[in-house]
Amino acid sequence: MPALPLDEAGKYVAGAYVTFLALILVYVAIMASKLSRIERELEELNDLADQRGPVDGA
């Protein structure tokens, strides 16, 4: 096939690079949700530690 004109080729090239960026963004979003879950669990553990009272020797 002959080379596509720039205006048509541009759409495909943009599509490929946007796919790559979208993959990274989705991954970052998943990591952000994992981080927020870890933060929530840490708060729960903090509350649990408070309920148990001060640790001896602390």
Next chain:
Amino acid sequence: MYGKGLRPLSLATCLTLTAAFALVFFYAPLDADQGFIQKIFYVHVPMAIVALLGFVAGAVMAIGHLRTGDRRWDMRSYVAIHVSLILGVGVLVTGAIWAKASWGHWWVWDEPTLVSFLIVFLLYATYQPLRFSIEDPERQARYASVFAITAGAFVPLNFLAVRLAESLAHPRVLSATGGALPGDMRLTFLVSLAGMGLLFVTLWKYEMASKHASAQLRALRRKLGGEERAATGRSAAPQAPLPIRQAS
């Protein structure tokens, strides 16, 4: 532990990828044959190379697990394969876009390079269901390591077979017989490859840091007496045995 050095690594990844994309669009010349479409090469090929190397790295880490019995190696192998699969999705999608623009079809079934990559991808797509199907964590880790090593050995063999096969349409790059890149294209390609390699390591470290933090939280919950919440159900992800440090 795994979070150490993440900030400079993330910065280096961002800088290298930005430099790579700048080189792609402002430095590398247009290909005489394919024109502007060839710019997809600089994201598609490095992603494919790094994904395949990630699968091989997963196999090497699985060997570490079988040799030492240390479940942290299983976790490292799992994360390497996980990140490689994500890059694999990118390779298939960007490849299909490039194929449509160059050959007029989204997929060509009689092209060995495309089909072999799809086979490798589908092989690794069974890795997580395999893990999920085994409840006992010890057995899960052992079977997954054997799978990772076998599949990892298949990757270079597959690559070699494709190299020896007669290509119908897919170009060969960085080969001795043809497809040699001119200097400015080669430099752009190498910077893109370095960026993609750094991206893989960064994502691997992020995932490892997240899994390590989750394991520490589970151990802490167990220590504080929240066993009922600490017990997790069946999971494809390895549960690393990482006890928190005892206060002396």
